[in-house]
Amino acid sequence: MLERLQLRQSGTSTNLTERLWPFLVVASQTFGLLAFILLTIWVTKFLGGMLWDGGAKEFNVHPYCMVISMILLNGEAISFFRIFRHSSKNTVKLAHASIQLVAFTLATVGLSAVFQFHDNKGYPNAYSMHSWCGLLTVSLFGLQYVFGLVFFVLRFFHENLRQDYLKLHQFFGKIIFAMAIATSLIGIDEELTFAGKYGQLPPVASLGNVLGLVLIIFGIIVAYIITHTEFERPPSDDEFKAISETEND
Amino acid sequence: MLERLQLRQSGTSTNLTERLWPFLVVASQTFGLLAFILLTIWVTKFLGGMLWDGGAKEFNVHPYCMVISMILLNGEAISFFRIFRHSSKNTVKLAHASIQLVAFTLATVGLSAVFQFHDNKGYPNAYSMHSWCGLLTVSLFGLQYVFGLVFFVLRFFHENLRQDYLKLHQFFGKIIFAMAIATSLIGIDEELTFAGKYGQLPPVASLGNVLGLVLIIFGIIVAYIITHTEFERPPSDDEFKAISETEND
Known part of the structure; x- marks a missing residue:
C-alpha cells in the first residue's frame, strides 16, 4: 500500500x-450548473x-426531471467518493x-409525466430508441440502487464478495451514467424533430443542441474525475480495511 | 511491478x-458480428x-459506414491491446x-454520403443533435489519430510525455467510442422518426431498435474488456520499458 502511495506521488504523469x-x-x-x-x-x-395537466406542459416535466435526476444528481453522487475523498467514508x-434515492424518485416522476401525457393524448408508449434506452437505463439504475443497499448499507455477504461487487457497481455506475446522457441526447x-423546423435551427433547437453539448462536457469531466486513480480515496481509509477492523473489535 | 503481479494473481475478485x-x-x-x-x-x-446516386440509397451509405467504422472497427481496434496482450506490442x-485508419477513411465516406444527399435534396446540413454529436465525435477521432501517430509511431517527445499522453489517449478513446454509440442511437x-409510423413499430423500426440495443451490449462488453486491469498487458512487455531498453542498446 505504501509503495502504491509512493508510486502515486512520484512521476510527472501523476x-x-x-x-x-x-x-x-x-x-x-x-x-x-x-x-x-x-x-x-x-x-x-x-x-x-x-404543469401537471396531461398536456404538453406535463410532457415538459419529463425532460426536466430526467436530466436533473439521471445526469446531474447521478453525476454528483458518483463524483462524491472522489470529491470528498478526505471525508469520512460512511458520511460520503x-x-x-x-442523492441517488432523490434521483430515482425524481426519475419516476419524470417517467410518470411522459406515460400520462402519452395516455391522455392516445399516443403509443415505449416504441422509440429513446424510450427503449431510457427504460433500460432507469431499470439498471434501480437494480444498481437495490444491489448497492444490499451490499454496502445492509452489508449482507462476506467482505470478499462485497469487494467483487464494488467493482461491478463502479463499472455499471459509469455505464448507466453514459447511457443516461445518450438517452437525453436522443x-x-x-x-426537436417532432416540433418541426429543426433544420432552420430556431432558438428552441439551438438551445436544445447547446444543452446537449454541455451535458456531454459535464459527462466527460465527471468521467475523468471518477476514472483517474490519482483522485482515489487514500488506501488507509479503505472501506474494507475499516470494516475488518470494526469486525475485529 | 512483481508485487503488483502477485497482487493481481491473488484474491477472489481478480x-x-x-x-x-x-x-x-x-x-x-x-x-x-x-x-x-x-x-x-x-x-x-x-x-x-x-447506391451512390444522390438519393435515399446514397443516404443509406451513411449509417452503414458510420456504424461499421466508428463502433465496430473502433471497438475491435481498442480491444486489440487486451485481446492480443501476449503478442508483440509493435504488431498490436x-x-x-x-484498423483505425480504415475506420477513419470509411467514416469520411459515410459523412460524404450524407452531405451529398442533403445537398442534392436541398436539405440543410449539420443542424440536429445527431449531426452535432457526430461531427464532434469524428473530429475527436481524427485528432486522436493524428496525436497517436505523433506520439506512438513517430515517437516525437520524451518517454515521460508519451506516458502522460497515453493515459489521455486511452481516456479519450473510451469517450469517443461511447460518443460514437450515442450518436448512432440518436x-x-x-x-425512424423521419420515416414515420415509428409508434406502430413496423419491422424497420423494431429492427432498428434491436440494432441499437445490440450496439449498447457490444459497447458494454468492450468497455468491460478495456477497463479491467486484469486484462492488461503483463508489465514485463511494457512499451516504455521496451523503448528504454532499445534506447540504451
Missing part, C-alpha cells in the same frame, strides 16, 4: 493530473413551461445513497 | 474476472439498399493504427 484537480472540480460544478440553467430556460421559456456513502433530438 | 475472459472475448465478437448482420439487413432490406500497435431514432 503530478500533472493531480495539479488538474481543482480545475476539474470547478469545471464539473460549473458545467453541471450551466446544464441546469440551460435546461430550466429550455423547458420553461422555450418549450412552454410545466450516506450522501451518495441519499430525447432532445426526438423532441 | 480470479473471478479472469475466468470471465474467454466468455468476454467470444461475447464481444458475437455481438459485434450480430450488429454487423443486423445493420446489413436493416440498410439493404429495410431501408432499400445502397500496427494492427490498431491500421441517428437511428431520427431516421
